[in-house]
């Protein structure tokens with residue numbers, strides 16, 4: 001008899017998929033999918049991060065990759081049950097390939113696969129040493145001249161990069177480099193993280209004084225070591241800095257602080273990088289096989305060139321260099337920009353007693369933090385989610401299971417609800433002259449982040465100051481020039497100024513490749529970030545995944561890693577497995593290496 005329970009439905013499809021794939025029958029496998037299906041693969045079949053959209057793309061991928069991948073053992077994940085709601089049956093699933101174990105998620109609609117997520121959990125024979133396999137730590141018994149753990153660590157630190165070359169070098173030791181470094185450490189991939197700041201956490205510490213994380217704690221955990229249950233909802237920047245410093249130490253990362261990468265080049269013949277690092281007054285040349293740029297999406301300041309910058313007598317700096325408000329009491333400040341940093345800096349200056357004007361050139365998406373937490377994040381990343389059994393890992397995978405092509409469809413209703421709930425707030429902001437948007441297609445903050453990484457403020461209070469005029473606003477204008485003591489706007493307004501802050505955002509990570517490697521390599525790799533959604537600042541064609549992030553690029557052995565804490569945590573797993581596989585000589589034929597449509 002046909003089993004019509006959710007478990008029965010999922011198991012039946014998984015059994016059929018298993019049979020079809022094991023016997024190499026691509027057509028039979030593809031017939032199990034809906035017409036408008038999505039298969040998102042994180043490394044298991046494609047050695048890439050890739051979404052197949054529609055049956056044809058699923059077929060093409062299977063024809064290219066099935067024989068090599070040899071998938072088997074598809075089943076509902078151990079300890080899990082399928083569930084059903086609104087005509088969709090879904091379940092956590094597990095499977096194997098010839099070289100790896102996989103975990104994933106499946107949604108069925110009308111008995112066929114609508115969305116399938118396949119992710120690599122571990123490489124067979126190269127599992128992380130956890131649980132029963134954890135290291136002993138102590139060496140029981142007796143041994144002459146034995147080394148302690150501390151002596152062994154010191155020896156490793158002294159040797160790696162000098163007497164012995166690392167397999168991988170990560171440039172940039174912010175949270176991205178640190179999270180990836182931790183994963184690689186567990187996989188026994190010799191790695192050095194090169195960071196120009198003195199200490200881990202400094203990239204947060206060095207930011208403006210008032211900064212607290214904009215995302216809540218449930219979204220921000222690092223791999224392996226979640227924040228304790230008493231950790232504040234919004235980490236102050238210096239506290240997250242301390243956490244990163246502690247994490248780097250206890251995770252035993254080879255972290256070179258006060259070390260700046262000056263140059264890197266790749267030799268196609270030896271398939272090796274030459275990485276020139278300035279460390280402690282000396283130049284050191286590293287020769288890794290893999291190079292990861294974790295230099296930060298929000299780390300390359302966009303500083304506009306404005307007539308009169310050279311004659312202005314007051315202070316002027318990019319938001320990333322803003323020291324905080326203390327010395328600006330009773331001063332006149334002009335902040336150029338209207339996104340997160342601009343709002344945070346304006347609010348702190350207002351609190352310190354400065355006379356402050358925000359200059360807004362174009363529309364900005366504003367969402368109140370409470371509303372974002374309540375309506376946008378609560379089901380996956382909140383205390384309620386934790387209480388109902390949701391882990392950060394499962395939340396990440398559920399999020400990953402929603403294909404980018406249709407993600408906006410899930411987001412639009414959320415932001416419509418937020419607009420309704422906060423209608424009065426938005427009305428007051430508009431009345432003050434603030435130019436609002438909700439994303440090109442009303443899909444709100446997260447889509448803006450994925451598409452262009454900018455264009456929003458998560459309101460933690462500054463918007464009220466804009467609405468009530470405490471922060472003065474000039475909107476729909478640009479800066480024309482600076483004079484010795486003022487900022488002149490495109491509508492002719494002249495604002496007297498002692499301080500000008502350029503909260504004008506950050507450049508593409510591709511720029512780091514140009515600076516450190518070459519313009520030629522940067523162009524070969526192309527634009528980093530964005531989905532190709534053909535919305536503002538995210539030109540088409542559609543890519544289906546974020547450009548160049550966490551996956552192979554057009555430059556052999558060059559990788560980009562970063563994003564927010566959630567992305568660093570989640571995608572470091574897949575990047576670390578790609579690197580480990582290469583180190584172990586496992587074949588990694590990349591399916592669907594992205595084409596380059598835009599230069600950096």
Ligand SMILES: Cc1cc2nc3c(=O)[nH]c(=O)nc-3n(C[C@H](O)[C@H](O)[C@H](O)COP(=O)(O)OP(=O)(O)OC[C@H]3O[C@@H](n4cnc5c(N)ncnc54)[C@H](O)[C@@H]3O)c2cc1C
Nearest residue numbers: 172174175176196203213214215261295296299562564565
């Ligand atoms: C104001 C602001 C608020 C943010 N709030 C949040 C938030 O609430 N939640 C969230 O998840 N994300 C947030 N982000 C986004 C993102 O998480 C942070 O930008 C985060 O710091 C990114 O981490 P990262 O490791 O990718 O880059 P970074 O922290 O920028 O680290 C890059 C590192 O590379 C180093 N570096 C660069 N070039 C070299 C070189 N040549 N040699 C050696 N080292 C080099 C830099 O010194 C830097 O330490 C925020 C960003 C900003 C700007």
